Amino acid sequence: QDSKSPNEKLNIACIGTANRAAADIQGVLGENIVALVDVDKNYLDRKLKEIPDARPYADYREMLDAEKGKIDAVVIGTTDHHHAPATIRAIRAGLHVYCEKPLTHTVQEARIIAEAAKEAGVATQLGTQIHAGNNYRRVVEIIQSGAIGDVTEAHVWVGKGWGGGERPEKAEQPPAHLNWDLWLGPAPERPYAAGRYHPAQWRRWWDFGQGTLGDMGCHYMDLPFWALKLRHPTSCVATGPEVHPETCPLGLTVEYQFPKRGDLAPCKLTWYDGNMTPKKVAGERVPGSGVMFVGTEGHMFADYGNYRLFPREKFADFTAPAESIPNSIGHHAEWIKACKDGSPTTCNFDYSGALSETVLLGNVAYRTGEKLEWDAANLKATNTSAADKYISKSYRTGWEVS
Ligand SMILES: NC(=O)C1=CN([C@@H]2O[C@H](COP(=O)(O)OP(=O)(O)OC[C@H]3O[C@@H](n4cnc5c(N)ncnc54)[C@H](OP(=O)(O)O)[C@@H]3O)[C@@H](O)[C@H]2O)C=CC1
Ligand SMILES: O=C1CO[C@H](CO)[C@@H](O)[C@@H]1O
Incomplete structure (x- = not known):
């Protein structure tokens, strides 16, 4: 260029x-x-x-x-x-x-x-x-200043529930203004059904979306990724309802283990969504979505626009470190x-590719039904071949990605 x-x-x-x-x-x-x-x-x-x-x-x-x-x-x-x-x-x-x-x-x-x-x-x-807003910057500065010590756990939760449902029995004619075949694109053919896929509802279906984790994981897991310099987990295990072959779960938890990164301690990251979203995290009542960093000297809640340090008494006179990450131009x-x-x-896409891989790996673990020992370099679970079919997928002719 x-x-x-x-x-x-x-x-x-x-x-x-x-x-x-x-x-x-x-x-x-x-x-x-x-x-x-x-x-x-x-x-x-x-x-x-x-x-x-x-x-x-x-x-x-x-x-x-x-x-x-x-x-x-x-x-x-x-x-x-x-x-x-x-x-x-x-x-x-x-x-x-x-x-x-x-x-x-x-x-x-x-x-x-x-x-x-x-x-x-x-x-x-x-x-x-x-990521371009100011709050994530301030949170990253505080975490990286060591204010809550070594962070060994991060909890990330989103109270939405993009899942559930069965495939509609009736095949309908797509409206004349919608090219349904192009909308399907790489996905396997299936009949159109009004209001079930397009718009927005596609998030519930494995063929088009990845449930709440796929929908919201990149926004919220971005914060611990940035603050804790995370990249690839070494293991991943998920809990949820019985796996549905076509639709995503209405609630999910995923535990990722991240290794030591330079001086940074190994860290466990837990994701919760839908009906498995916690009301309390690290002993604190929390809103519907957010992130909690758990460190050796305290813990810190954050969401898109706010942060709070705990225990409250210990941090009552807390002064944030001088701002060091420049504001985004947008x-x-x-x-x-x-x-x-x-x-x-x-x-x-170097940063966000690793972030997206990690987010999507949670659903691979859930659908596989086993803890994955993850070899990120080779994109392979070393302990099971059952994950292979969820790590990649096949495409309709003309839409391949390779
Ligand atoms: N960053 C953020 O805050 C947000 C991000 N998103 C992300 O944005 C994306 C779209 O979500 P959303 O707007 O809810 O989805 P919608 O289905 O509502 O809309 C998607 C748009 O893309 C069009 N479209 C779909 N397939 C094709 C295609 N093959 N070629 C050209 N146009 C196509 C849609 O047309 P049609 O309606 O006919 O399918 C529509 O204009 C998702 O990846 C979602 O994760 C969504 C909301 C907020
Ligand atoms: O931020 C967002 C707002 O909600 C949408 C629907 O869940 C998401 O897709 C989007 O990323």
């Missing part, structure tokens, strides 16, 4: 135009939006009214062929099962990529994407925009700048 001067606008194609994808388009609207892609013609037409000069497409594969040499970057705000097929094709075309979380739908895809991005040297950013803005001048982004 040629670097651009800060005043020269990027030519961007946006894949997905509604809901979160619309927010992502808003985030890059200062650049030239030259192409828009959506499988739903109503959504596409609505966005074209706002950006009439953009060239419309239903299929991002066609768009990437047709726009070769005319675009610098893509923004991907589709459902999770399309993240990797769209991202890998964009990276291999030499394009910069902003992609919604989780980076991919499988553990193996996250590794492929991170390696391809590194090789191509393109600017990347995962859609974990909370999550999308970081990426735009990186596309133009090669500066770093905070959630590039």
Whole structure:
């Protein structure tokens, strides 16, 4: 990629135009939006009214062929099962990529994407925009200052429940404005059913989403990943209801063990969601979602916008360390700048690839039903081959990721 001067606008194609994808388009609207892609013609037409000069497409594969040499970057705000097929094709075309979380739908895809991005040297950013806020910065500074001593446990919980349900018995005709075959993309064929997949509900289905862990894990586990410099766990075990072959659990807990990292103590990270979300963590009553760091000298609660140190009496006169992590210029803005001048982004696919792998590994452990002794270098559970079929997946012809 040629670097651009800060005043020269990027030519961007946006894949997905509604809901979160619309927010992502808003985030890059200062650049030239030259192409828009959506499988739903109503959504596409609505966005074209706002950006009439953009060239419309239903299929991002066609768009990437047709726009070769005319675009610098893509923004991907589709459902999770399309993240990797769209991202890998964009990276291999030499394009910069902003992609919604989780980076991919499988553990193996996250590794492929991170390696391809590194090789191509393109600017990347995962859609974990909370990372750009100030609170996570302050929490990272406090944890890394040693205020609560050596952190040996982190608890992360999210009270949503993206799971449950059975496949609808009735096959319905998709509405004329929705290209159902393209919506399915890499996933196995299945009949359309109104309100069951599109929009939003796809999160409940293994074929398209990864339940609450896949949906929210990257936002919340981002904080311990950053503060504790986590990367790959050495083991992972999950507890939940009996595994359903098609839909995700309504509640889950996952225990990850992370090894020593330089001077940092080994750390256990526990995830809880849905009906397994705790009311109390480390002895403190907690809100519906958040993070608790447990250290040798105290513990610390945090969420997107707040933090609190415990025991309260001990930290009553606590003074936070001097701010050392610069404020972000904005999550999308970081990426735009990186596309133009090669500066770093905070959630590039090296960092967020490892984060996404870890998040998705929790569901691999749950579906496998065994504790996984994890060899991250080789993407393999060393103690069982039962995990293999959940680490990667097969694709409908024409949508492969490799
Ligand atoms: N960072 C954040 O805070 C948030 C992130 N997200 C993430 O954003 C992504 C989208 O979620 P959400 O907006 O709820 O999903 P929706 O299903 O509501 O919308 C996804 C958008 O992408 C379109 N789309 C789907 N498949 C394709 C395709 N193959 N090609 C082009 N366009 C496509 C959709 O059209 P159609 O409706 O026809 O499928 C729609 O415009 C997810 O990865 C989710 O995890 C979501 C919410 C907030
Ligand atoms: O932050 C978010 C808000 O909620 C959505 C639905 O659970 C998530 O997908 C999203 O990442």
